[in-house]
Amino acid sequence: MKIVCLGAGNVATHMANAFKENGAEITQVWSRDLATAQALALQIGAEAISDLNDVETFADLYLIAVKDDAIAEVANGLKKINGIVVHTSGATGMDVLQDHKDYGVFYPLQTFSKSQPIDFIHVPLCLEANTEENMTSLQMIAMKLTPLIYEVESKKREILHVAGVFACNFVNHLYTLSHEILKENALDFEMLRPLIMETATKVQEALPEQVQTGPAIRDDIKTISKHEELLSKTPHLQDIYRNLSNSIKKTHS
């Protein structure tokens, strides 16, 4: 199976490596910057290109893994290709690819950073395709990477994506803010890692609302006031603290 990878960021890097490990051939890596394309192409033995006119015309899959706002531009720049064109975005409709004959979506519901290894066997893949035949082809391709394969249409995928932003991106940002608070007071982030691990582990078995703890759910008014006072020099943190405490209270009232 031949795959052309368009993009060389976090997702492209993980997917291209996972495909290669599972026997597919990544023939080309395209990126608007040749050096970026080369960095990934070198890892997987592919040709690096930076001109969409140089994309080969007979691959099985054209995997567009660029930032959401650039998907349409890259897709429209692909001319006269044979094979299925997919993007990897949670928040972008499949119809952005509709100028192609065969198209779909290959959305991995996971967080990817180039620097962090990931085992694709635990990555759910949400698929969508413009025909049943293409869905079958995408399922066969996806099976090379993971058993966790779901058929999800664009509207539902958008919902999954926004839920994922709360469950992952916002939570990670809150870790960043915790780190700032600790650093400001010469305390080590290492001390919070067991707490972070236990919080994520608990929701593997229970629903998050069943295991909420903290001053807001206990309605410990004195503790909440003390925390707000501690954060008085950083109004943006105080705002977030108040908003989230109110949200917890509302959920559990």
Ligand SMILES: NC(=O)c1ccc[n+]([C@@H]2O[C@H](COP(=O)([O-])OP(=O)(O)OC[C@H]3O[C@@H](n4cnc5c(N)ncnc54)[C@H](OP(=O)(O)O)[C@@H]3O)[C@@H](O)[C@H]2O)c1
């Ligand atoms: N990271 C995740 O956890 C994750 C998870 C699931 C799905 N996704 C989806 O996967 C896609 C890629 O995300 P990512 O995290 O891999 O992004 P990323 O690491 O930021 O990489 C973005 C890629 O898009 C390219 N790009 C940016 N602007 C461009 C433009 N105007 N024209 C052409 N190429 C452009 C970048 O090229 P340069 O290097 O030249 O800037 C880079 O190759 C997105 O659709 C995202 O929603 C991401």
